[in-house]
Amino acid sequence: MTTRPEVNVPTLPVAEVDDFQAFADHLPQLAWIATPDGNAYWYNHQWYQYTGTTPEEMLGQGWQAVLNPAVLPDVIERWFAAVASGSAAEWVFPIKGADGVFRPFLTRVQPQKDQQGRVIRWFGTNTEISEQQRIAELLSEEKRHLETLNQTMAQVSAELDLEKLTQTITDAGVRLTGARFGALFYNTTDERGDAFTLYTISGVPKESFSDFPNPRATHVFAPTFRGEGPVRSDDILADPRYGQNPPYSGMPKGHLPVRSYLAVPVKSRSGEVMGGLFFGHPEPGKFTARHEDLLVGIAGQAAIAIDNARLFEAAQREIAERREAEKHRELLINELNHRVKNTLATVQSIIAQTLRTNSLEAEARSRVDARLIALSDAHNLLTEHNWEGTTLDRVVAMALRPHQSDRERRFEVHGPNVHLSPKTALAIAMALHELATNAIKYGALSNDHGQVSLHWKVEQKNAEQRLHMLWSERGGPPVSPPSRKGFGTRLIERGLAAELGGSVQLSYPASGVTCVIDTPLPTVSGF
Structure with missing residues (x-):
């Protein structure tokens, strides 16, 4: 001693x-x-x-x-x-x-x-202080893990680009586990709906995997691709599942060296296996149960983010398809409108040629031309809105514009914003044209001081909306009822009463013509 x-x-x-x-x-x-x-x-x-x-x-x-x-x-x-x-x-x-x-x-x-x-x-x-240092290192590592998780979650929750999203997840997995390299294989579809597999890689250049086929459902990979759960091996070369599937008895020649192996499936909330996270290290015993837990959490967030990115891509494709369909629809409507205008022009030419050799006076020809032009203008207005309808104030402005010129201050127009179906818009446009033409020829606009007021409102009657319009003239020459019902009157009554199920009341007091229009308002899509 x-x-x-x-x-x-x-x-x-x-x-x-x-x-x-x-x-x-x-x-x-x-x-x-x-x-x-x-x-x-x-x-x-x-x-x-x-x-x-x-x-x-x-x-x-x-x-x-x-x-x-x-x-x-x-x-x-x-x-x-x-x-x-x-x-x-x-x-x-x-x-x-x-x-x-x-x-x-x-x-x-x-x-x-x-x-x-x-x-x-x-x-x-x-x-x-070995234990204190060990605890401090664990706390420091846990802090790094939490920082990585928080940063990753913030990035993937705001990212809708699938490639950037999967790269962020793969990089985070490498940082969390200390893996030498990692990859995320995931399933997706192209614009034609065809399914295929893509991958992102972290820790090594993507070219390191470009010469190898995608992982197959071997004994090692199958549990991940089937969504059965994590697979962790301290030494994959010694794992009994390794090298059991021809043509390769293990890793292909030139493959990155892997001893420690950790894989986690990426599954959606519906149970769909979207892909898998795979991580490797050339040294054995590098991955722990804690690393496995961290990757399971990352995989869950990855599934949600990938699902969101897929929905976004699908929505973008649908939007693009709708835009293309809308362009095609506009093209067809414009073509139809062009052909209608050509047809109206042809009708106008035929009438003009017929009346030229007829004894009917020029005024008749002028009236026919004006009606055809009014109908064409109404078509143009509806074409601007893809024939989904238009508003009453625009119809009024379009119908009265040719008759205003220096008479603009002699019109008093007032009413709420009302959406009209194409059929209603055409009928009202032609009725207003006939009323304005008659006012210029015989009524309040035939002198220098007469005035026209046009007011309208919408009323609810028995769960149905109805449009109530009032055309009234004053200040013109004395008015008396016509001896016979002319074409203009019949056009108004046929267009509004017969076609729309409305009613028209034309009155001829000495002070000026009044016209009360009452018609139902159909629901207009697109407004």
Whole structure:
């Protein structure tokens, strides 16, 4: 048995020295005492037990033998800096145990000084902090994981581009697991609805995989592609599932080296397997249960994000298809309108040629032309809205514009915004044309001061909306009822009453013509 040097405590009685020795030997920390110039001359029992050294080996600067050579110069420098300054100090460095393993210790040194402030000895303790460092590293790693998860979730929740989205997820998986490389294989469809598989890769260039086929449903990959759950192997080369599927008895030639293997399926909330996350490392035993849990969480978020991206892409395709269909529809409507106008022009030409050799007066020809032009203008207005209808104020403006010229201030027009179906719009446009033409020829607009008011409103009658319009003239020459019903009157009555199920009341008081129109308002799509 070796004998340790006695503690030099000359001021203490022997009994107290023994008490100190017993106290120091039962401390959980390593403890020691050094001379004022820094030479250690006493260590407690814990020191010798941990380091496996003897008192003789530790005298003077013998403690340097149990320090890591890599940190020894720094420890010596800091220790003698404390000795020179006479100040307490603490720092962390590894100390080798009897088993040859270096473990981190928190070392604290405290000087004992006399009444004049001179250092008479140094007390030191070394507290092993392996567990504290392990916990600190775990907390630091967990913090990095949470930061990666939060950053990834924020990115994927705002990303709708499928390629960028899957790359973000794959990169996050590599960072979370410490994998050397990772890949996300996922299923998608093109604009024709054909299904195919794409992938993103992280940690190595994409060209590293470009010469190899996509993973098949082998014994290793099948659980992932079937959505059965995670697959984790400390050494895939030693896994009984590895190399069991021809033509490859394992990895193809030139494949990235994989020993540690971790794969997680990406499944939607409906249970659809969208793809799989795959991660590898050339060294064995790199992936833990914690890594597996993290990837399961990432895969769940990936499924939601991929589902959203798919819906967005499908919506974009549908929007593009609708736009294309709308363009085609507009083209057809414009072509139809062009042909209608050509037909009207042909009718107008035939009538003109017929009436030219007829005894009918020029006024008749002018009326026919005006009616055809009014009908053509109404078609143009409806074409601007793809024949989905238009508004009453636009119909009124279009119908009255040819008759206003310098008479604009003589029209009083007022009414709410009302949406009309194409059929209603055409009938009202032709009725207003006939009323305005009659007012110019015989009524309030035939002199310089007569006026026309046109008011309308919408009323609800028995769950049906009805349009009520009032045309009234004043200030013109005295009016009397016509001796016979002309074509214009019949046109108004046929267009509004017969075709629309409305009613028309034409009155001829001496003060001026009035026309009350009451017609149902059909529901108009697109407004």
